[in-house]
Amino acid sequence: MNRLKRYLPILQWAPGYGRDQATSDLVAALIVTVMLIPQSLAYALLAGLPAQVGLYASILPLAIYAVFGTSRTLSVGPVAVASLMTAAALAPIAEAGTDAYVAGAVLLAVMSGLMLTLMGVLKLGFLANFLSHPVISGFITASGLVIAASQLKHLLGIEASGHNLVDILLSLARNLAHTNLHTLAIGTGALLFLLWARRYLKPWLMALGMGARLADILTKTAPILSVLVTTWVAWAFGLAQAGVRLVGQVPSGLPSLTLPPLEPGLWSQLAVGALLISVVGFVESVSVGQTLAAKRRQRIDPDQELIGLGTANLGAGLSGGMPVTGGFSRSVVNFDAGAETPAAGAFTAVGIALATVFVTPAIAYLPKATLAATIIVAVVSLIDLPALVRTWRYSKADFGAMLATILLTLLHSVEAGIIAGVALSIGLFLYRTSRPHCAVVGRVPGTEHFRNVLRHQVELCPKVTFLRVDESLYFANARFLEETVLDLVNRERELRDLVLVCPAVNLIDASALESLEAINERLKDAGVRLHLSEVKGPVMDRLRDTELLAHLSGRVFLSTFEAWQALTERQPALARTA
């Protein structure tokens, strides 16, 4: 039963589900539905897909996540960055808007669903750790810029193409002369209204005497208001005749079951794209989920979250939708509106389903410029330039990985950006740990403590050197240790005993073991004995049966002071000043 509860988190809350929770969840669902309709349409547009694909991705996935997901308040659906990545992955295989393109989006959702579910079942959630914070943060900032640029064409009513900032801007510049002024008016009108609403609507409503919570919720519905107004304007004034692009006829009714195309060639072409969408979506989703869960001292289970997101994506793909993930802004709205259980997500699914059936005829008159304005306002909040400054000040290496991610995403493609970022952050970490901090230590006079000779006034012995290593020993730094020790032995001609002091060594891998054996042999050749001190329990357990201990020329001491007593007793200890 517990096992079942782990894989079906719905069993943890559904049995005790009561009227009060249902009321809270219904209110939250209503608010999220109103917010999600324009978002779903907009992100379909961003991904180059027909508007209804966004709606389809906001029905079944939400219902499935309510069954398999562990976050009480996460709201899944199409999000900006995943939509951009979808467009980038599909660009090489088909023209945006074609049937093959839509089939590709469906396949991406299914592949992403399979990958995430498999990772969840195999408990491979740790793979997401390879995306470091600076890389994710840089990637999202750069994606936000690319997304905003890609929507300018809809605001201007012109054609433009490209999947990186340079291509998009060049393409825009070429067609700028064809700008449609009606479209521009609608688009900038919506944009200005949304920007104003984001900043001033809540204080204004509160100044009118409205309660803070209600004012907050109404503010969040500004996008649907801009959709309603511009749709009415486009319909009433016949703006289609003036060249304003509208969403157009959307098939009314619920999606039907679709199977993804089964061409192996297509699967392998989309594999990298699907993997990146999966991992980036998962990382974002988990971080939103954890933030919200912590506020109520709840927990989410990352491996089960993989299954929740995976099955949600499978549901998206099989019902003709696009890849989905947990969205930040809508989850916060869901949380703030009082959602208590994942049932709120299921109710939202019902809301979107009703909208899909009854509201789609009206969507035909919605100007694309309005959706573009919605997207631009949403992604502006993704762009986090202060994070660049913070990272630069804290760590130049992390900043390097971040900058590489940003530049490659802006100038080449989202896929190149994220892959380069991951490779660089792994490389930089290995580089940093490849030169571990090593310090020759001496005895603090009259005590059992040993400190760095360069920083403290300590006792030393010319024939015995104590070398403290402040890092786990593994393949990337094993050779450096060999060099450090051999340099030391080469410098200190009087040396007879070398003690490696290991309190910060948490791991000795097979490469480091070989290096220690080599050090032992080489020191033996040079007439110097090698000793170890303060080896941690788990590390010592593994060393016990090895050649190293069998052939160690010196001894293993529990404490450094014990080594000091045993090795220096007949020799005068010289005081040396720091």
Added chain:
Amino acid sequence: MNRLKRYLPILQWAPGYGRDQATSDLVAALIVTVMLIPQSLAYALLAGLPAQVGLYASILPLAIYAVFGTSRTLSVGPVAVASLMTAAALAPIAEAGTDAYVAGAVLLAVMSGLMLTLMGVLKLGFLANFLSHPVISGFITASGLVIAASQLKHLLGIEASGHNLVDILLSLARNLAHTNLHTLAIGTGALLFLLWARRYLKPWLMALGMGARLADILTKTAPILSVLVTTWVAWAFGLAQAGVRLVGQVPSGLPSLTLPPLEPGLWSQLAVGALLISVVGFVESVSVGQTLAAKRRQRIDPDQELIGLGTANLGAGLSGGMPVTGGFSRSVVNFDAGAETPAAGAFTAVGIALATVFVTPAIAYLPKATLAATIIVAVVSLIDLPALVRTWRYSKADFGAMLATILLTLLHSVEAGIIAGVALSIGLFLYRTSRPHCAVVGRVPGTEHFRNVLRHQVELCPKVTFLRVDESLYFANARFLEETVLDLVNRERELRDLVLVCPAVNLIDASALESLEAINERLKDAGVRLHLSEVKGPVMDRLRDTELLAHLSGRVFLSTFEAWQALTERQPALARTA
């Protein structure tokens, strides 16, 4: 001047070079020359190249290494593994033995030379650290097996092809019926003699009253003896007519300057191969050089070694040779024969040059089967099966990386083997450190020491938890730390203060900093204060100006005991048994 000496190590020893050193070096050079002639021919054969290419690679590179190299006794030239990798890299671009194939080998040497020199100038020697010991060891064992299998065709006098064990063995099986018995007799004769000599020649000579050192040196010349005898047999009995394949006419005289082909397509096709040859060759070379240098308390400089090997390879390529690196067996011979300075290498170059001019006519009658026997005997010593057992016993993870390298090298290709090994060992390391050891610690009663509650009888306080983290905090484990802390807070409902005890944290990267900030915020939401204790100096220096310290809900304590005193003073300390 010191800077010049760093880049031109010859200036360190040449000015004081005297008659005694010259005598020692000349003797060593003579012995190495005799050993190197059959090896050069054999490794050219192994690489699918004409015999003279091996000789050319043993002239200029040795002279150049004497100028730029830092090892006193390393002997460079063609080696078995690099020759196999050369053949593997060239296989897709041309048929073995053709002009395009030879041009490809020359280009590989030049590219490898440029890469190594550049890595040396940029001090990128640490990149070689990415090759862990188990991966290198597994790769060399597997390469030894593939090389031995690839030479069976010469022993049998049949045709065979392929660059992995399966292809080679299948190809051999198909043509087994065409075995040439004369060839087989010559080949197995040479093989048995060499195996006998390796094991019994030295004791036999010593039993005859010869000194140990001379017996040792004579044993090392067994290959040249087998070459002389079988060449004479092939010439005297006209074995060519019996279908025994001979080396054939070799152009006499010194190589002339050759420029590599300048086709960008070819360069990019060979780039991965050249990089792998460079890195593997460098790792092998440095480890041989360090082993020998340590015996005389000398030092080699790995970054300058890159320049030494790089310029040697440039020299190889520009004089029509193949990629070279420091060879283990010949360097040991050079060392044992008493070489004192790199001049021994330069003298060897003169020896090989003389041989190239005067001995090449005789080489025409040398059976290829003899060279194949030489190669097989040489590579058998590369196969280190006990290392598999040792690695299995020490670390299953390292064994996994080793096994993957071996299997892919045997079953697919050398390039796939080494790339998979590197990727897997990096992945495994990140995985291991992604779940750092964390322990809740309590106070050892009456002391200032804190120990793991699971292992020791310690005092605890229900409202304050001390969590010790035994690993540097970075992107791969940042999320795990968040999860660990949130789980803990979720379990301990009474908790009011959490102290992170950090004596083994050597690094906090930007990702971990963000995680700590997130932990701080989430704990604040949950009504728990976050404190730090025993933060190392360098780590604290970086944290000083960060948001984390600015917004930390708790304090930073120098020692854990100080935190204990400050946080638990008014609460009863409960004794708990392990």
